[in-house]
Amino acid sequence: xxxxxxxxxxxxxxxxxxxxxxxxxxxxxxxxxxxxxxxxxxxxxxxxxxxxxxxxxxxxxxxxxxxxxxxxxxxxxxxxxxxxxxxxxxxxxxxxxxxxxxxxxxxxxxxxxxxxxxxxxxxxxxxxxxxxxxxxxxxxxxxxxxxxxxxxxxxxxxxxxxxxxxxxxxxxxxxxxxxxxxxxxxxxxxxxxxxxxxxxxxxxxxxxxxxxxxxxxxxxxxxxxxxxxxxxxxxxxxxxxxxxxxxxxxxxxxxxxxxxxxxxxxxxxxxxxxxxxxxxxxxxxxxxxxxxxxxxxxxxxxxxxxxxxxxxxxxxxxxxxxxxxxxxxxxxxxxxxxxxxxxxxxxxxxxxxxxxxxxxxxxxxxxxxxxxxxxxxxxxxxxxxxxxxxxxxxxxxxxxxxxxxxxxxxxxxxxxxxxxxxxxxxxxxxxxxxxxxxxxxxxxxxxxxxxxxxxxxxxxxxxxxxxxxxxxxxxxxxxxxxxxxxxxxxxxxxxxxxxxxxxxxxxxxxxxxxxxxxxxxxxxxxxxxxxxxxxxxxxxxxxxxxxxxxxxxxxxxxxxxxxxxxxxxxxxxxxxxxxxxxxxxxxxxxxxxxxxxxxxxxxxxxxxxxxxxxxxxxxxxxxxxxx
Numbered sequence: 001x002x003x004x005x006x007x008x009x010x011x012x013x014x015x016x017x018x019x020x021x022x023x024x025x026x027x028x029x030x031x032x033x034x035x036x037x038x039x040x041x042x043x044x045x046x047x048x049x050x051x052x053x054x055x056x057x058x059x060x061x062x063x064x065x066x067x068x069x070x071x072x073x074x075x076x077x078x079x080x081x082x083x084x085x086x087x088x089x090x091x092x093x094x095x096x097x098x099x100x101x102x103x104x105x106x107x108x109x110x111x112x113x114x115x116x117x118x119x120x121x122x123x124x125x126x127x128x129x130x131x132x133x134x135x136x137x138x139x140x141x142x143x144x145x146x147x148x149x150x151x152x153x154x155x156x157x158x159x160x161x162x163x164x165x166x167x168x169x170x171x172x173x174x175x176x177x178x179x180x181x182x183x184x185x186x187x188x189x190x191x192x193x194x195x196x197x198x199x200x201x202x203x204x205x206x207x208x209x210x211x212x213x214x215x216x217x218x219x220x221x222x223x224x225x226x227x228x229x230x231x232x233x234x235x236x237x238x239x240x241x242x243x244x245x246x247x248x249x250x251x252x253x254x255x256x257x258x259x260x261x262x263x264x265x266x267x268x269x270x271x272x273x274x275x276x277x278x279x280x281x282x283x284x285x286x287x288x289x290x291x292x293x294x295x296x297x298x299x300x301x302x303x304x305x306x307x308x309x310x311x312x313x314x315x316x317x318x319x320x321x322x323x324x325x326x327x328x329x330x331x332x333x334x335x336x337x338x339x340x341x342x343x344x345x346x347x348x349x350x351x352x353x354x355x356x357x358x359x360x361x362x363x364x365x366x367x368x369x370x371x372x373x374x375x376x377x378x379x380x381x382x383x384x385x386x387x388x389x390x391x392x393x394x395x396x397x398x399x400x401x402x403x404x405x406x407x408x409x410x411x412x413x414x415x416x417x418x419x420x421x422x423x424x425x426x427x428x429x430x431x432x433x434x435x436x437x438x439x440x441x442x443x444x445x446x447x448x449x450x451x452x453x454x455x456x457x458x459x460x461x462x463x464x465x466x467x468x469x470x471x472x473x474x475x476x477x478x479x480x481x482x483x484x485x486x487x488x489x490x491x492x493x494x495x496x497x498x499x500x501x502x503x504x505x506x507x508x509x510x511x512x513x514x515x516x517x518x519x520x521x522x523x524x525x526x527x528x529x530x531x532x533x534x535x536x537x538x539x540x541x542x543x544x545x546x547x548x549x550x551x552x553x554x555x556x557x558x559x560x561x562x563x564x565x566x567x568x569x570x571x572x573x574x575x576x577x578x579x580x581x582x583x584x585x586x587x588x589x590x591x592x593x594x595x596x597x598x599x600x601x602x603x604x605x606x607x608x609x610x611x612x613x614x615x616x617x618x619x620x621x622x623x624x625x626x627x
Contacts, residue, residue: 014313017320020103021096022139028092029139032085036147039081044154046074047288055281089140097136104128104319111322114389119319122204127319131196131312138309145302155292158285159265163278166286169268170293173261188246188304192311195239198232200315205229247304258294265290328405332414336399337364338492338523340385345394347380347546354380355391356546362523362539364399364492367516369528369554371566372543378527379497381543385525386415386495398493414491418499422482429457429471430464433485447488450514452507453480475502483511490520497527505532512536531567542566 022029049070056064105128108116119127159167206229209216216225269286272278278286340362347355354377362368370378383389384396387403396403403411426432433444444464448454456477460466473481479502486494500508508530515524528534535554542550542557550557557563 014310014317017100017313017317018135018138018309021099021136022142024099025092025095025139028088028095029143032088032092032140033143033147035081035084035088036144037150039078039085040147040151040154042074042078042081043151043292044158044289046071046078047285047292048158049074050288051279051281051285053281054284055279058280085144089144092140093133093136096139097132100132100136100316101128104132104316107320107322107324110324112325112389113383115322120204120207122202122207123200124319125207126196126200126203127315130199131315134196134312135309135316137305138313141302141305141309145306148302152293155289158289159293162282162286162289163269163272165272166265166268166290169264170261170290173264188243188307189311191239191243191246192308193314195236195243196311196315198236198239201232202229202236205232262287262290262294265293326404327408327411328402329407330401330405331407331410332399332401332492336492338414339364339397339399340493340523340525341395341397341400342381342384343395343397345384345391345396347377347384347389348392349380354546355384358394358546358548360541360548360551362525364523365521366539367524367526367537368539368541369526369534369537370541370543371528371534372549373566375545376543377546378543381541382495382497382525382527386417386493387411388417413489414493416486416489416491416494418479418483418486418494418496420479420498420501422478422485422499424468424478424481424485427467428462428465429460429468429481432468433464433481433488435485435489437489439488444484444488446518448481448484450487450511450518451480451484452510452514453477453484457481476504476507479503480507480511487515487519490522492522493525494519494522495525498529499527500533501529505530508532529567534567 049067053064053067053071056067108119108124156167156170159170209225209229216222266283266287269278269283273280273283340360342358342360345355345358346353358381370381372378380389384391387396390404398406398415403415424432425436426434430441430444433447441464445454448457448464457464457466460471479499483496483499486496486499500511503511509532512533524537526533526537528537534540537554539551540554540557541548542563550560550563
């Protein structure tokens with residue numbers, strides 16, 4: 001599917017997304033860094049103050065008391081700063097997670113439906129919850145990691161100032177530490193990504209099982225489906241074990257290497273003390289600074305957190321990279337009646353052509369049925385007509401204006417939709433039928449009456465104030481509410497994509513009669529599977545393998561045996577066996593027409609595509625709905 005070209009979104013990459021989260025909480029992230037840096041400075045000052053205090057106490061100097069107070073002040077400051085880092089870090093991560101989730105949901109809902117549907121619901125849930133949480137820790141981890149380097153680096157400088165030999169001893173072991181951290185980073189990145197992928201797979205399977213709970217119960221396959229949902233658990237356990245083995249190996253190696261370096265530094269310091277080149281206080285300071293310098297080994301934990309955040313951000317960034325629907329700035333001409341034009345419209349899905357060079361002109365105010373076998377492209381044509389998908393080629397116009405050039409509010413106000421499986425959003429059924437638009441209660445109820453929904457809604461304990469999830473609705477009742485929502489927002493064009501498939505024939509007849517009489521007059525594009533639906537429309541568009549095979553009134557197309565076969569096997573559409581539901585409409589011939597009476601698909605020059613269709617003699621569209 002072609003989507004409008006948009007400039008590359010820098011924040012659609014994992015690194016850009018993490019930078020965006022850091023900018024969103026820039027003040028708090030800076031505070032975390034400053035508090036961490038101040039804590040590192042306090043930890044660097046403490047050994048020097050302790051060493052100086054010890055030397056003064058050993059000499060019984062009267063100047064020792066102020067230094068003791070200085071020791072206490074530095075210790076208290078370090079504790080308070082660490083507490084501030086913990087508090088600020090938690091709130092910063094929470095703000096970053098909220099920002100990531102809001103951005104992900106916003107981009108997901110603003111994207112073209114065809115693109116967004118590529119992500120299964122369970123996978124989306126993991127990306128917006130667990131992955132967003134892991135990615136949100138990156139700003140704090142980066143700030144803490146940056147500040148944590150100050151203490152080891154300052155400790156090495158302090159060792160040089162006290163005694164260069166101790167500093168050189170410590171630096172001799174750093175190349176080994178670098179190798180340990182490098183191996184950890186490489187191994188962790190792959191294992192974390194695999195773990196998160198399997199985690200999303202389990203969530204997707206679980207959501208599918210919950211959605212099909214009735215099917216599972218009816219088939220008695222609880223054990224089999226439980227095993228199917230949990231089938232990836234061994235791989236999840238393997239990746240989790242691998243992840244922690246890599247982390248444990250890095251911690252163990254650095255945990256052994258750092259104490260050895262500390263012991264080596266103390267040994268050199270002891271030698272320097274024995275030779276008189278170092279005081280007892282300086283030896284104490286050397287020991288403390290060696291321990292601080294060894295703290296560089298704790299960077300493995302923060303580095304692991306950053307690796308998990310980056311991997312999670314990559315998954316979250318895939319949602320952010322979805323191309324958003326774009327709109328123009330034009331409005332429709334006020335005198336327009338809803339004329340719909342498709343000029344050379346083509347749509348491809350992966351390697352398959354769904355619509356191929358469709359040329360149609362549907363006059364304003366016309367009721368049009370779109371028929372064809374399964375896979376002919378009916379729903380795709382409906383989606384293109386309402387701009388829920390963008391064609392790969394060609395143009396769609398409403399009253400002479402390309403749909404892509406219209407303002408968002410103009411397009412969505414004048415083009416309405418009803419679907420086979422409607423979803424109701426809102427705190428109450430009344431809000432759900434209003435569809436987020438300011439609308440009077442009477443208008444909502446009038447739309448519900450037109451859709452034959454008012455009667456059962458009023459029987460609910462709270463009527464229109466009932467929450468959608470609390471209403472026990474059948475499939476047909478849900479479809480009627482979906483139709484009511486579309487009727488309440490009906491504009492110049494109303495697209496009904498198999499929106500009456502769950503209705504019984506009596507209710508469908510009532511709805512179609514109300515659509516013709518009680519709903520704002522405009523163009524109707526109806527994806528139809530029932531013969532009665534096609535018979536009541538002014539015009540029929542017959543699709544076959546993505547092309548328009550013919551257009552015309554149902555009465556004329558009924559002459560074709562192949563057209564009649566769309567609705568039932570040939571033996572059921574013969575004049576002798578036809579039921580009232582399957583019989584040809586009043587006045588239609590029962591014998592197959594000559595080939596030249598059915599417009600050819602290749603020419604696409606049928607007169608009904610270029611002028612208002614002529615209803616059956618003696619019958620208006622409203623009268624047809626009454627038949």
